[in-house]
Amino acid sequence: MFVTELRFECFADTTITAAEKAINHYLESLRANGQILGREFAVAFNEGEFKVRLLMPEKTSLATRHNSPWTKQALQQLTDAKLLAPREKYIGQDINSEVSNTEQPSWQVLYTSYVHMCSPIRSGDNLLPIPLYQLPATFNGDHKRVIRWQTEWQACDELQMAAATKAEFAALEEITSHQSDLFRRGWDIRGGVEYLTKIPTYYYLYRVGGENLASEKNRACPRCGSKAWRLDEPLLDMFHFRCEPCRIVSNISWDHQ
Template identity: 70%
Template sequence: MYVSEISFECFADTTISEAEHAINYLLEAWRQNGQVLGREFAVALKDGVFKVRLLLPEENSLANRFNSPWAKQALDELKHAKLLHPREKLIGLDINSETSNSEMSSWQLLYTSYVHMCSPLRSGDTLQPIPLYRVPATFNGDHKQVIRWQTEWQACDEIQMASASAAEFAAVNELANHQSDLFRRGWDLRGRIEYLTKIPTYYYLYRIGGSSKQAEMDRCCPRCGNPDWRQPEPLLDLFLFQCHNCRIVSNLSWDFQ
């Protein structure tokens, strides 16, 4: 990932509220297309120039060819707030984040956690994140639905990791139950991405609990009952189970790792 500073200069008198609305509208459009990462952006004003530092998947994530219709509209509307087209200054590589995948993958998967800010679409060969804007828009011109699913998954993951209330059980059900609403939406998005990219795309089904390690080793695919989905060795050191029929990967229960 890369850190970049974006500057918005005024070409005429404007108000902070008008500029704030226009800038945040653009930032949200970029975020919902996977071009910028994170959820909160600090916009500073100094000497008539608004500046914001962003985390990008790649050096050229904000190139016009990657912009969604929403982002293009937001860029065009900057002039109504008396703002010039944004200028970008690349700060450098973020040493605390992952490197985006740059090669064509033989397969891919939807996988995230509450500590990850990167794209939830991962290469099945390396587990590196694949920038969402590099695949065709999933719905309505961008990847808003994928980002929303990721936000919900991460929220459930953070609740279950905290283990501080009864909400933990509801959160784990959403993550680990193949009949949950979260699974259904994510699995459908997975199918949409596979259809658009023509690359086999899997869904990560979280697994915790179980009566014993042996019972876990012998468990079948929860969706179709496939008994032969256990792999000789964990894929990417994480996923011991892979069902090609259901396009699901899963881990050996974390209770027995």
């Protein structure tokens, strides 16, 4: 991933309130399309201009060819707020994050965790994130539905990792059960991505708990009951199960690895 700085200059008299609203609207449109990553963006005002540093999946993430209809409309709102189109200054590569996938994958997986800010659509060949704007729009011209699901999954993951409150059990149910609301929405997103890209796309079903290693190895697909989903060798050293009809991948319980 890469770090860049955007600078917004005024071309006529305006107000901090108008500029703030237009800039934040623009940044949110980029986030909804996967062009920038993260949830909070510190916008600084100094010497007549606004500056913000952003994390991007690729060097070219802010290229106009990637812009969604919302972003195009947000650019016009910048003009209405008496701001010039943003000027970009490349800072460098982020040393603490993953690189993005660059090759056409043979399969894909919807996978995230509370420590990841990158795209939750990953190549099944190498588990590298696929920038969302490289995919056809999944909802109303961009990918806000995917990002909303990711935010909810990460919130549940953080709760269960903390293991400090009763909320842990409800959160764990959401990310481990094929009957949860989070699974249902994610599995639908997975299906939409597969339909649009024509690439087999799977849902990662998190697994923890279980009685012992033997029972874990013999557990069935929770959705269809098939035991034929266990793999001889784990995919990417992580996925020990893959159900083709249900489009689900999963792991042997982290408690027994």
